[in-house]
Amino acid sequence: MVAKFDVTSDTATQPTEQMFDVMKSASRGDDVFSTDESVHELEKFMADLMGHEAALFGASGTMTNQLGLRCWLLHPPHSVLCDHRAHVHLHECGGIAYHSQAAVTPVIPTNGAYLTEEDVRANISTDVLVGAPTKVISLENTLNGTIFPIEEIRRISDLARARGVKMHLDGARLFEASQATGVNMAEYGKCFDSISICLSKGVGAPIGSVLVSDRKTIAHARHLRKLMGGGWRQAGMLAKAALHCLHTIVPTMPATHKLAKRLADGLVGIGFKLLLPCQTNMIFVDFSPALVSDLATPLLKDYDIKISNNPGSSVCRIVLHYQIPSSVVDQILEVAAKTAKDKQITRQIDSAICSTASSASSSVIDLSGAYPSL
Amino acid sequence: MFSSLLKCRRVFLPKHSQLCSYSVVSKEIYDISSDTATKPTDAMFDVMKQASKEDDVFGMDSTTNSLESHVAKMLGHESALFCASGSMTNQLGLRVSLKQPPHSVLADARSHINLYECGGLAYHSQAPLTAVMPRGAHLTVHDIERHVIKDDLCGAMTKVIAVENTLNGTIMDVNELQSISKYAKEHGYLLHMDGARLWEASAAKNIPLSAYGSLCDTVSVCVSKGVGAPIGSLLVSDNETIRKARHLRKLMGGGWRQSGGLAAVADYCLENVLPTMKDTQKRTQRLWEGLEELGMKALLPVETNMIFIDTRGIIPMKLWANHLLEYGNIKIDASDDRASRIVLHYQITDNVVDLMLDITRKLIHDAGTKPDDGPTPVDASHIYPSASPII
Numbered sequence: 001m002v003a004k005f006d007v008t009s010d011t012a013t014q015p016t017e018q019m020f021d022v023m024k025s026a027s028r029g030d031d032v033f034s035t036d037e038s039v040h041e042l043e044k045f046m047a048d049l050m051g052h053e054a055a056l057f058g059a060s061g062t063m064t065n066q067l068g069l070r071c072w073l074l075h076p077p078h079s080v081l082c083d084h085r086a087h088v089h090l091h092e093c094g095g096i097a098y099h100s101q102a103a104v105t106p107v108i109p110t111n112g113a114y115l116t117e118e119d120v121r122a123n124i125s126t127d128v129l130v131g132a133p134t135k136v137i138s139l140e141n142t143l144n145g146t147i148f149p150i151e152e153i154r155r156i157s158d159l160a161r162a163r164g165v166k167m168h169l170d171g172a173r174l175f176e177a178s179q180a181t182g183v184n185m186a187e188y189g190k191c192f193d194s195i196s197i198c199l200s201k202g203v204g205a206p207i208g209s210v211l212v213s214d215r216k217t218i219a220h221a222r223h224l225r226k227l228m229g230g231g232w233r234q235a236g237m238l239a240k241a242a243l244h245c246l247h248t249i250v251p252t253m254p255a256t257h258k259l260a261k262r263l264a265d266g267l268v269g270i271g272f273k274l275l276l277p278c279q280t281n282m283i284f285v286d287f288s289p290a291l292v293s294d295l296a297t298p299l300l301k302d303y304d305i306k307i308s309n310n311p312g313s314s315v316c317r318i319v320l321h322y323q324i325p326s327s328v329v330d331q332i333l334e335v336a337a338k339t340a341k342d343k344q345i346t347r348q349i350d351s352a353i354c355s356t357a358s359s360a361s362s363s364v365i366d367l368s369g370a371y372p373s374l
Numbered sequence: 375m376f377s378s379l380l381k382c383r384r385v386f387l388p389k390h391s392q393l394c395s396y397s398v399v400s401k402e403i404y405d406i407s408s409d410t411a412t413k414p415t416d417a418m419f420d421v422m423k424q425a426s427k428e429d430d431v432f433g434m435d436s437t438t439n440s441l442e443s444h445v446a447k448m449l450g451h452e453s454a455l456f457c458a459s460g461s462m463t464n465q466l467g468l469r470v471s472l473k474q475p476p477h478s479v480l481a482d483a484r485s486h487i488n489l490y491e492c493g494g495l496a497y498h499s500q501a502p503l504t505a506v507m508p509r510g511a512h513l514t515v516h517d518i519e520r521h522v523i524k525d526d527l528c529g530a531m532t533k534v535i536a537v538e539n540t541l542n543g544t545i546m547d548v549n550e551l552q553s554i555s556k557y558a559k560e561h562g563y564l565l566h567m568d569g570a571r572l573w574e575a576s577a578a579k580n581i582p583l584s585a586y587g588s589l590c591d592t593v594s595v596c597v598s599k600g601v602g603a604p605i606g607s608l609l610v611s612d613n614e615t616i617r618k619a620r621h622l623r624k625l626m627g628g629g630w631r632q633s634g635g636l637a638a639v640a641d642y643c644l645e646n647v648l649p650t651m652k653d654t655q656k657r658t659q660r661l662w663e664g665l666e667e668l669g670m671k672a673l674l675p676v677e678t679n680m681i682f683i684d685t686r687g688i689i690p691m692k693l694w695a696n697h698l699l700e701y702g703n704i705k706i707d708a709s710d711d712r713a714s715r716i717v718l719h720y721q722i723t724d725n726v727v728d729l730m731l732d733i734t735r736k737l738i739h740d741a742g743t744k745p746d747d748g749p750t751p752v753d754a755s756h757i758y759p760s761a762s763p764i765i
Contacts, residue, residue, distance in 0.1 A: 002428060002436075011631050014427035020419045020635065028413035028604070032459075059458045063627025093625035206427070206632035227492035229462025229626050233410050234604030237419070372432075 003306035005328045008372040010173075010281060010321040015206040019241045026240035030233050031057070034222065038236035042243050046197065046210045050189035054218035056211045057239055058230050061087070061172045061198045064211040065138075066095045067221045067228070068194035071213065072136045072166040073100035079132040080168075081105040081123055083115050085367075086140050088170055099228070103132040108364055113276075114148045115139065117155035124163060140170040141188070144367065145282025145319070147177045150187060157191035167191060172198040172209070176280040179253035193217075202256070202281055202321050204249040205242040252322045256281050259329055260320045266333040270340045271347040275365050281320045284370055287336075288314035290343045295335050303331040313369035403699075404726045407707040409571075409679060409719040412647075414604040414639065421642045422635035430456070430633040433620065437634035441641050445608045448644075449569075449593050450584030453616035454608045456637055457628050460486070460570045460596045463609040465494045466619045466626070467592035468534055470611070471564040472499040476530040478523055479566075480504040482513050485538045486568055490758070498626070502530050511675075512546040513537055515557045522563070538568040539586065542754050543680025543717070545575045548585055555589035565589070570596040570607070574678035577651035591615075597640040600654065600679060600719050602647035605636055650720045654679050657727055658718045664731040668738055673713055673754045681716040682754045688743050689734075697737050702729045707757070715757045 006012035029036035043055040058064045065088050069080060080096055082089050084106035088096060096102050107123045109115045124134045137160050141148035160167045169192040171177075178185050189195060194213040199205040211221055225231060257280050264278035267285050275284035287295065295316075296309035305328055308316050318332070340346070405411035428435040442454035457463050464487055468479060479495055481487050483505035487495065495503050508517045522532040535558050539546040558565045567590040569575075576583045587593050593610045597603040609619055623629060655678050662676040665683060673682035685691050695708035704726065706714050718727075 002426075002434070009429075011429055011431070013632075015422075015632055015635060017423050020422045023419045023422070024416050030410055032410070058627065059630045060627050062624060062629055066627055093621065095625055095627075098625055200631045206635060207630045223492065226461060227494055227497055229457065229459050229465055229494070229628060231461055232458045232605045233598045234412075234414055237414060237604065 003300055004304035005324055006306045007318050007320060007324060007328065007332075008306055008308045010201040010319045012319075013201065013204040013321050013323055015241065019206070019244060022244045023237035023241055026236035028234050028236055031235040032226065032231040032233060036234070036236040036239070038243075039239040042239035043210065045243060045246065047212055049185045050195055050197075050212045051186035052189055052195070052212045053215040054213065056218050056221050056225060057235060057242075058209050058211060058225060059207060059232065060200075061170070061196055061209040062092045062095065063225070063228060063230050064196040064209040065168075065170050065172075066092060066099045067224055068168045068196050068211050068213065069096060069102075069136055069138060070100045070224055071194060071217050071221055072168065073102045074135075076101045077103075077132040078135040079103040079105055079125055080136045080138050081107060081120060081125075081134045082138040083140060083143060084108050084364075085143060086138060086170065087172065088138055088140075102135070105134065112365070113146055114143070114152060115156065116152055117159050120156050120159060124165065126163075134165055136166045136168050138168045138170060139192075140172075141177045142173045142280050142282075144276055144284065144317075145173075145176070145278070145280045146276055147180060147279045150181070150183050150191075153188065153191045166193045168193065169195040171195050173201060173280070175250050176202055176253060176257070179250065180257055180280050199242040199245065202249075202253060203242070204245040204322060205238070207238050208242055249322055253281070256320050256322055256324075259324070259326055260318075262326075263318065263320070263329045263332060266329070267336055269347060270333070270336050271345040272336065272340070275315060275367060275370070283318040283320075284315065284367060285318065286315050287339070290314065290339050290345065292316045294339050294343070295332075298335050298338075299332065303328070303335075305331060307332075308370060308372045310369050310371075315367065315370040317367070317370040317372075401703070403703050403705050404722055405705045406716050406718060406722055406726075407705060408715075409599040409717045411717075412599065412602040412604075412719050412721055418604070418639045418642060421638050425634035425638035427632050427634055429631050431624065431629040431631060435632070435634045435637070437641075438637040441637040442608065444641065444644070445595065446610050448583050449587030449595065449610045451587060451593070451610045452612045454610045455616050455619050455623060456606060456608050456633060456640070457623060458605060458607075458630065460568070460594060460598075460607040461491045461494060462623070462626060462628050463594035463596075463607040464491060464566075464568050464570075465498045466622055467566045467594050467609050467611070468495060468501075468536065469499050469622055470615050470619050471534045471566065471592060472501050473533075475500045477533040478502045478504055478530040479534045479536050480506060480518060480521055480523075480532050480563075481536040482538055482541060483507045484541060484754070485536065486570065487536055487538070501533075504532065511544055512539075512541065512550065513554070514550055515553045518554065518557065522561070532563060534564045534566055536566045536568060537590075538570075540571045540574050540678050540680075542674055542682065542715075543571070543574070543676070543678045544674055545578060545677050548579070548581055551586060551589050564591045566591065567593045569593045571599060571678070573601060573648060573651060574655070577648075578655055578678050597643060600647075600651060601640070602643040602720060603636070603640040606640055647720050651679070654718050654720050654722070657722070657724060661716070661718065661727045661730065664727075665734065668734060669743060673757070679718045682713055682757055683716055684713045686712050689738055689741060693741070694734065694737065697733055698730060702726070702733050704730055704733075710757055713754070713757050715754070 027037040047055040299305040425437040446454040671684040698704040
C-alpha cells in the first residue's frame, strides 16, 4: 500500500509534473558514447561545484561509490578503511569485495559520531607480508544524518596524503551537510580524490548519482561504468531533471532541517529519546517502552503517513525532505503524544540524547532496527 | 587513390535541387549508425507524468512492476527485471546461472557478450568464454557439441550456452533454437538468450516472442534500440531467478529509485513503436535494393533492420559519409573505409531513405566507380561504432 507521506527515506522524493516538462528541453544524445549535451552540462556543473575536473552520471549511489573506490583499488592485496556503519560497507551488497577484490577495515569511531584522525591513524594497514594495505579511506557525510566536521575531514585528508592513501567521500547526502553548516561543497571537495553525490535523495531527482574526480580517473570510471552495466543511452532527460532539482530543491534544505529539528525537539519534549543528534534531515528516535508499531499503525490509518516499522522494534529512523509538509510533523507529534500518554511515558530529567561522548563500547548504538526493511 | 579523387573532382549538387531543400529545412541529424539512436519524443515525457513514483530498489513501483509482468508474459516467462542497459541484463542473466567457478559460457564469437561488454563475463562471473565461430550463419547444436568443455580436472566446464538473436541483424532460426534448447536440457546446460533485438526476429518471421523466449532459461531484451525507449533493458526468467537477479542488480549499482517514468515510456513504446518494426524492415529492404542496384554489396544477408554495406569498388566510404552528412544530414559510421553497418529504425522515414538513395546515386554518377580496393576480407565484427576516448 502506498502512503501519501513517506518518511522512511528521502529516496522517496517523487518526480513532479514540472520535471517531466523540463525533460522535454533536454538533449537526446547517447550517453554510452558520451555525446549528450545535457549530461555534459550536469557533469560539468557538479565537477565545478566540487572544485574538480570532471564528473560521471550514474544510475545509483551504489554505482558511483563502487566506481569511485574501484578507481583507486588497482592491484590487490588492498583494502578500504571506513566507518563501521558506512553504506559502502553495509548496504552495497559486499560490493567492495566484488568490484575491487578488496578487504574492508571497518572502524568504530571513538567518539561514536565520526572517525577522527586518531581513529584512522590507529587502523591504517601497511602490512605487505600478510595484510591487505589500506589504499583508500572512505568517509561518509552525512552519515545517519549527522555531519562530519570539515576540520576533522581536513585532518584525515592530510594524514592520507602524507601516507599516499586516497580519499573517497560517500557524499550521498553531502548537500545536507553543506546546507546545514554553510561549508562550500568545494571545501569538502578539496579533501578528497573522488566524491559520490546522490541526486535522487533530498535533492529530489527521480534517478541518479554523480561521481566527481580528475579527468583521467573519470575517463577510466566511464569505461568501468559500462562494465558494470551502467552504460545507459538517452540519459539527457534524467540529467536535465537533476539540474532543475539542484537549482530549485537544494536551497529548500535548511527549511527541511528546521522542520526535522522541530520534530526531534517535539519528540524529546514528549519523553522519547533520540539515538543520534538531529543535525540535518534525519531523526533516529527510540520509542521504548512503546513499539514503533504503536505509532506506525495510527499514523498510516489516520494520516496516510508511513514511518519505518520493523516488527518488534522500538527504534525508528524518520527522514524528512522537501515534499513533506509541516502538517506531517504536527501529526506525528500528535500521535506520539497520544502514545506517550497511553504508555505513561514522560520526559526524563537527564539527557534525552544517548551520550555520544563516551567510551568506545557504549558508542556503538544498534540502529539496525531503525532502517526500512524489505 | 581515393584522395586523388577528392583532389581532382568536386561534386556539386545544384543549389536549388530538391535534395538541398531537405537539408536546409531541418537541422536534425538522421543517425543510421545504430538503432540505439532512437530519441525520446515529447509525447513520451507526457506519458511519464502518468507513471507511478515509488521506489524500485524495494520493488514497490507499480508501473515498473507492470512493465516487467507484461514483458515476462510476452516472452513466455514468469518474471522480469527492468534495468539500465542490455549489458546489465545480459551480465545478470549469465551471473544468475553461474554459481561457482570453475565454470564457463559458450557463445558465438561475434556476440555482444563476447566483444562489447568490457570483459564482463570474467568480471561479474569469474568465467571464461568459449568463443565459437559457427560454420553457418548462427550457432547450431553441431557447433556447440564440438566446443563444450567437460574437463573437470583442468578445465572450466561449460555451464551456460548463450545465443544472440538477432545477431548482426540476422535471425537465428527458431527450429535450430529448439534443437539447442533440447540439447542444453539433455546435457544440463542453462540457455541464455541475448535478445536485445529479438523483437526484430519476431516481427520479421511472424513468430511470437514467446516461441523463442520459452526455449531459454533467461532472456535479455532491450527497449532502448528499435523499440524506441530512451533507456532500458529487461531480464526475463522465472520468479526465483529474477528475485536473485534483483539482488545482484543492486550489487552492480543498478538499483535505481523512481523508475516508473522510464517504465511507462517503455510500455508506451511497446504499444506504439513495436508494431512499426515490420515497416522499418521493409524500408531497410528498399534501401538495400537501391544500394545493391548501384553495385554495392552486403557482407551479411539483410533480414531485419541492418545492412552491412560494402562499398569497395563503388565509392570511397569517407566520401560517401561526408556527402550523406553534408547534403542529407544523414550520419553513417565511416570508421572503416571498406564497409559500414547501417541500422534503420522507426524515426528514419521513407523520405530519408529516398534522400539517401538520391544523394548516393548522384555521387556515384558524378564520381564514377573505382577499381576495387583489394581482396582484404572484411569481418563484420569490426564494423561497429566504437567510442572514441573521451578525456
